[in-house]
Amino acid sequence: MRLLDTYQEVRGRTVALAAPLSAEDQMVQSMPEASPTKWHLAHTTWFFETFVLAPSGVARIGDADYRFLFNSYYEGVGPHVDRAHRGRLSRPSLVEVHAYRRRVDEAVAALCGRELEPAIVATLELGFAHEQQHQELILTDAKHALGTQPGRPPYREALARPEEGTRPGSPRFRTFGEGVVSIGHDGGGFAFDNERPRHRTFVHGFALADRPATCAEYLAFMRDGGYERPELWLSEGWQRVQAERWRAPLYWEDRDGAWALYTLGGLRPVDPDETVAHVSYFEADAFARWSGARLPTEQEWERAAADTPVAGPFAGSNRFHPGPARPGLFGDVWQWTRSPYAAYPGYRPPPGALGEYNGKFMCNQMVLRGGSCLTPDGHVRPTYRNFFPPEARWQMSGIRLARDA
Numbered sequence: 001m002r003l004l005d006t007y008q009e010v011r012g013r014t015v016a017l018a019a020p021l022s023a024e025d026q027m028v029q030s031m032p033e034a035s036p037t038k039w040h041l042a043h044t045t046w047f048f049e050t051f052v053l054a055p056s057g058v059a060r061i062g063d064a065d066y067r068f069l070f071n072s073y074y075e076g077v078g079p080h081v082d083r084a085h086r087g088r089l090s091r092p093s094l095v096e097v098h099a100y101r102r103r104v105d106e107a108v109a110a111l112c113g114r115e116l117e118p119a120i121v122a123t124l125e126l127g128f129a130h131e132q133q134h135q136e137l138i139l140t141d142a143k144h145a146l147g148t149q150p151g152r153p154p155y156r157e158a159l160a161r162p163e164e165g166t167r168p169g170s171p172r173f174r175t176f177g178e179g180v181v182s183i184g185h186d187g188g189g190f191a192f193d194n195e196r197p198r199h200r201t202f203v204h205g206f207a208l209a210d211r212p213a214t215c216a217e218y219l220a221f222m223r224d225g226g227y228e229r230p231e232l233w234l235s236e237g238w239q240r241v242q243a244e245r246w247r248a249p250l251y252w253e254d255r256d257g258a259w260a261l262y263t264l265g266g267l268r269p270v271d272p273d274e275t276v277a278h279v280s281y282f283e284a285d286a287f288a289r290w291s292g293a294r295l296p297t298e299q300e301w302e303r304a305a306a307d308t309p310v311a312g313p314f315a316g317s318n319r320f321h322p323g324p325a326r327p328g329l330f331g332d333v334w335q336w337t338r339s340p341y342a343a344y345p346g347y348r349p350p351p352g353a354l355g356e357y358n359g360k361f362m363c364n365q366m367v368l369r370g371g372s373c374l375t376p377d378g379h380v381r382p383t384y385r386n387f388f389p390p391e392a393r394w395q396m397s398g399i400r401l402a403r404d405a
Helices: 002-018 037-056 083-088 094-112 118-147 215-223 235-244 281-290 298-305
Strands: 173-176 179-183 199-203 206-209 252-255 258-263 266-269 334-340 366-369 386-388 402-404
Touching: 002 037, 002 094, 002 118, 037 094, 037 118, 118 258, 173 298, 179 298, 199 298, 206 298, 215 281, 235 281, 281 334, 298 334, 298 366
Parallel strands: none
Antiparallel strands: 173 206, 179 199, 206 402, 252 258, 258 266, 334 366, 366 386
């Protein structure tokens, strides 16, 4: 019953996250990189039908065209709608998508009453983690859909506010000596395939900031001409600054000389003590250079996190926005590293269509670590590897500085 309890908790959480959005909200696709909430609800259901129920001999539940409409990118399953066109799918309706979810949930509940093959159990656990990833995407995608509208409507008015804390002082840097360290998941409990195999690597001495960068620190970078100084930027980043006219993090607005930012609770003034968020890898790297520092490698970050409890402000806080910067490696914002997303030594993708889950994206992406205030509680580990293109700003991504020892 543990599997079924977890399944029902995860599935219920997805529906609860979508509930504040109207049917019209759940249809919107505000950019090609995002997906409509309705599509997330359907795709996560398609995942369980395709990879859990069908291999277990359960007859097709959804309409035949759902196999095409709600396949994300699994070429081994068949053709799929182009990602940029998911917002065109007015049919099936939201009511029909929820009915599809209920039918699949009933079938999975019946399946969990039987003795399951280990492979099906493993796929169920992958499905839980997969749906949790889409829970975070529901929030980031809805934020972009609402935050780019003229009225900046809130996702939900009554969001929890961050707890009061002491004002962040200057970041303190913890020093780590050089040496051979073990990186990657050790095989105990669930992990994605891209966290394996565990392997040894040499890490030079380094120092890592005890907290992420604040809005006040980023405002100082902006006031010092951070977006006008090409010497601070990687070439492609500078091209983005020029072409897209970046002058501040995403969702920041200059209102009569004062900066405001859009949150899922609506528009409000920038709090200088809060952790800065919604910056691209290019912005994080430029800020680090301006600070006389650099971004950590993912190996450095994982070494620092190896003996650190996974505790921080995650989505369970129900505030969905970073709080005042505090010491700790987890929560509030995903932290850009300077490491390209690539396979670990000895990595082999799993056989079949599920082998397309992570391995096919190991190109032109950068690794982020630590989870954010939109990440479901219990979802991340010290070995967890998130990845996005370096220009991405719509994720809850921030900055942690590192230095050579």
